[in-house]
Amino acid sequence: MNKLNQEHTIAVCPGSFDPVTYGHLDVIQRASQVFEKVIVAVLKNSSKTPLFSIQERKQLLEQVTEHLPNVEVDSFDDLLINYMSERNARVIVKGLRAVSDFEYELQMAALNRKMNSDIETFFMMASSQYSYLSxxxxxxxxxxxxxxxxxxxxxVEQALRQKFGTR
Structure with a gap:
């Protein structure tokens, strides 16, 4: 049985982050306190039409996580499990808001584990003040x-105002 050495574990927090919210930040900050390094990985989701480009999302994430020295922002457009191998990462961090999130994420965790049994998924419940936020x-x-x-x-608010033409 594999044991995770949390002192040397790289975790990946994947998502579309279109845009990054305080709920995302809550999970990222809390994960950064558990793992030595957290890679926030912006994924290109072909089933969604994003408001912000991948580059814009990465820039926003870099700005809002700059106070977290062990957080890195990156992007990928492959299977998450392949990206994990490329980055020598062992843990996937997923924030959960509701039971509906859990059902989907449990299925994804099982598939990822089937493809690579060395990968663990770490579920983190959203703080109650962000449980409604998407x-x-x-x-x-x-x-x-x-x-x-x-x-x-x-x-992020300023970037949204710019996208929607408001002051």
């Missing part, structure tokens, strides 16, 4: 010029 909701509110200042960092 990038989709943030985009919808921003599109109709609603307030998102308590949902996303200021730099």
């Amino acid at each position: 990038s989709s909701i943030v985009k919808q509110i921003a599109q109709f010029h609603g307030p998102v200042n308590d949902l996303v960092p200021e730099v």
Whole structure:
């Protein structure tokens, strides 16, 4: 049986981050306290049409995680399990908001483990103040010029305003 040595474990926190929210940041910050290195990996999801380009999402993530010295931002467009091997990472960190997230993520964790038994998935419950928060909701509110200042960092709010043509 493999044991994870958390002092030398690289974790990957994958997602579309379109845009990054305080909920994402909560999980990233908490993961950075558990693992030696956390790679926030922006994925190109072919089933979604993103508001922000991968480069824009990476830049926003770099800005909002710059205070976390053990967090790196990257991107990938392959199977997560292949990316994990490339980066010598052992743990996938997934934030969960609700039971519906768990059902999907459990299925993905089982498939990833089947493809590479050395990979573990670390589920982290969203803090209660972010359990309702999703990038989709943030985009919808921003599109109709609603307030998102308590949902996303200021730099992300500014980027949303620029995308939707609001001040």
